[in-house]
Structure formats: structure tokens, C-alpha cells
Amino acid sequence: MSTAAIAEVVYLDHNATTPVAAAVLEAMLPYLRGEFGNPSSDHPTGRAARWAVEEARAQVAALIRAAADEIVFTSGGTESNNLAIFGTAATTPAERRRIVTSNVEHPATASPCGRLEANGWAVTRVPVTGAGLLDAPAATAALSDEVALCTMLLAQNETGALLALVELAPAARDAGALVHADAAQAIGKVPVSVEDLGVDLCSIAGHKCYAPKGVGALYVRRGTPLSPVLVGAGQERGLRPGTENVAGIVGLGAACELARAGLALDPVRIGALRDELFAALSAAVPGLVCHTPLDIAIPNTLYVSFPGVRGIDLLARAPRRRRLDRLGVPRRRRDAVGDPSGHGGRSRGSPFCGAALARSRHDRRCARPRRRQPRRRLPPGTRGAPRARDLEERVSILMNVLVVLNDPPYGTERSYNGLRLAGSLARRDGVEVRVFLFGDAVGCALANQKVPDGYYHLDRMVTAVVRH
Secondary structure, eight states: OOHHHHHTOOOOOTTTOOOOOHHHHHHHGGGGTTOOOOTTOOSHHHHHHHHHHHHHHHHHHHHHTOOGGGEEEESSHHHHHHHHHHHHHTTSOTTOOEEEEETTOOHHHHHHHHHHHHTTOEEEEEOBOTTSOBOHHHHHHTOOTTEEEEEEESBOTTTOBBOOHHHHHHHHHHTTOEEEEEOTTTBTTBOOOHHHHTOSEEEEEGGGTTSOTTOEEEEEOTTOOOOOSSOSSOTGGGTSOSOOOHHHHHHHHHHHHHHHHHTTTHHHHHHHHHHHHHHHHHHHSTTOEEOSOTTSBOTTOOEEEETTOOHHHHHHTSOTTOOGGGGTOOTTOOOOSSOTTSSSSOOSSEEEEOOOOOOOTTOTTSSOOOTTSOOOOOOTTOTTSOOHHHHHHHHHHHHHHHHHHOTTTGGGOSOOTTOEEETTEEEETTEEEEEEEETTEEEEEETTOOOTTSSOOOTTOOOOOOOO
16 A cells, blocks of 8 residues: 555554554664664663663553563563463473463464463463453452463453453462463553552553554563573573664653553543444444443444444445545454354354554544645644544445445435435535446446446445545
């Protein structure tokens, strides 16, 4: 996709990744240019790099209310999770060979647990409720003196549900188990305090919070036994050997500083936008199903299903150059985790994850620029984030696609949202569109172009929007 095309997109997939914030890039640039020293070198250039790494360590620690010497830098959330899980497993006695986790984990935690299970460990996967929340009584019941580690997501990456680690951690520690939180989706979206959570280990992914890809961190509580997964020199207290990614680490520190400054207002503002989007979709789509527990979830995430429509069809039949990835529906849509609906299988209808109303004013690529108009200054806390009119436009596009896909209930209408039909011609914003259904396929023809079968079927007119 070209730079110009990216600039037109209101990006709504921040649970997948975030852009690098302008302030983060500015902090990184000196360490990609003149300040290129190795932090392990004992000369001025090396000491400058070491100072930058330690300053970033303090910034990360401040965000999660930890001590700076409890932060270990890694290459990202996946490495942090692997270090937490395999590093704990390597230090536990033979009588403790059980792990407790949930059945809605990200592969970065589920796969390491599966590897240990294949090597003889027992893994208890605690279910979630129909609302997508952790079954706390079942989790507590799974704890015993055989459990070495309890590892779970803090915020589920698709539904956005906050899992009840704060309730589980005291019981796990009473049983002698360590507690690990994968906080990749929660960092910067809700306040995270390792002291309040009571966890021993906590994973952070830089690219989920406006830092670059390829950098992350693992919180390791003082006194927690942990064995390194990699071997080499003694960087990061020997837990993560290898020359530090100074520029990336500086970027992560700057992003954590921005997140800490924005936590007072951003969750409220973004939560209000999410609720507005859900209200608009609920009013427009009969039978809409919401899988996100709105009162116990990160505020930027909305996961819904459209009745009678498969997600793959919704994406495939979106009008050209109005693909639903602009609505936050990723092309790679797949069932990466367990059934969030609690129905014991895939929910009927199409999963749609607008997982990611922009969290912060620091995402300057979110908003679609207006051409030939002076830039107006936005109030603090709103720069670059999607606004109500952006959400209205996306709902309008989505509904026009649903008109095509679902007849009835949507295909029974002769017009929608101001789209006027005149014979075989639909007009909107100066664009002429011919729309026809033939069999199971949909044809949209601009001007006098013919549909694929070479002639028009005018008896089943439906609406859609196609732009040049």
C-alpha cells in the first residue's frame, strides 16, 4: 500500500500493532545516527549508550510501578513470554511440573505451554465464561502444590476482556506457584501495577504501545528464580545475553513515558468512542452479538458478530478500495483462540474486531487528512485519534456491504443512508453505481460497464457504494 493510501486510512487495528509515535521516533534517532556505541564498552560513546538504556529501564519500570533493576529488555512480547515460562520451568523441582493457564491465550504463551506439555509437563487450561471472563473458581481449584507457574493474559487480545489475575495471584502464591502476566495488550490502555496485581513476572511488547517492533521487556520480581533461555555474554543480568538494541530500548522507554502521561484521560475518551461505535452498530444491525464484556475490558476493543454473515464474505465483497481492513477487519482473520462466545464452538455470524480505536493522541497516522483545507488544531488528547464522524463513515460503509450480503433483512431496503436509486442507477457523491445480484454472486458496475455474466438482472436491486 502506498504512503498516500495509508494516509487515507483510519486505522482501527491497534491490538495487532501500533505506529511509532512521533516523540518515540525523535527519541530514537540519535541512537540510529551518531550515538551508536555498545553499552558494554567502557569509553564515552559506550557509556552514553549505557546511560540511555538505564534511563529507558527506569521509564518502563515507572509505568508498571516496578523497580528499575526488575526490568529485563528482550526482543518483544513473545521472547518475554518464552523467558518467563521456560525460565521458570528450568528452575522448578521435579515435584512441581504443572502449569495453570487459560484456554484463550495468545500463541506466545499457549505454544510454550504446549511444548512443555509435550515434554511431560501437565497443563491445566482454565475455561472462560460466556462473557469471555476467566472462570475464577475453576482457576483457584486448579492450584495445588504441583503447580510451578500460573501464566495468563492480562487482557485478551481479541475480545479485550480483562482476566482476573488480581484475584488469582494471591491463591497461586499461597500454593507456592509463580505468577506470570502477559500484559502486552493492557500496557498503555489501562493502568498496570505489578504490586497491585501481585505477579512475579510480566511481559511487555513495544509495538503494542507506540514503540517500534522488535523490542520488549520482562518484569522479574526481585528474588524470583529464573534461568536464561539464551546463553552468551552477561547482558541484562545474564538473563538475556546479547548486545542491547539501544535505539529500540530508548523507543520503548519513551513510549512508556507517553503512556504514563496519557492514562489519566485516554481510557475514558477511547472507551466513549468504542461505546458510540457499538451503539451505532447495534441500532443499524438487528441481532448484533457483542463478545466484549464492555464493563470489564480494555477500552479500545470491540468484538462483535453480524448474524447470518461470515466474516470472510464480509471482507471479500467489500467494494473495491473500500476494503474492510479500513474498518479494523484484518485480512488474516482467523480463529486464533478459543470460542469467545461461550457457545462451545464458533459463533454464528461474522466476527468483526474493531480492536483498536487509537489509544493515544500520539498516533498521528490515524486521521484522514482533508485536502486543500487549512489544518485545524485539535485539543490535547485528541490529535490523530478517530473521531465520531470517522466511526459514522465506517458504519455507513459496513452497512452498504451488509445490504449486499444479507437479503433479508438488509437487502429488503431500497435505499440506505441517503443512497438514492433511480432505475438501475444508484447515485451518491457524484458516483454512479449499478448493483446486481445474480445467483450467489454480486456485481457492481460503474457507469455502463457490464457485470461478469454479460447482462443485467434488475429484479433484485440492492445498494452499495463504490468510489473511484
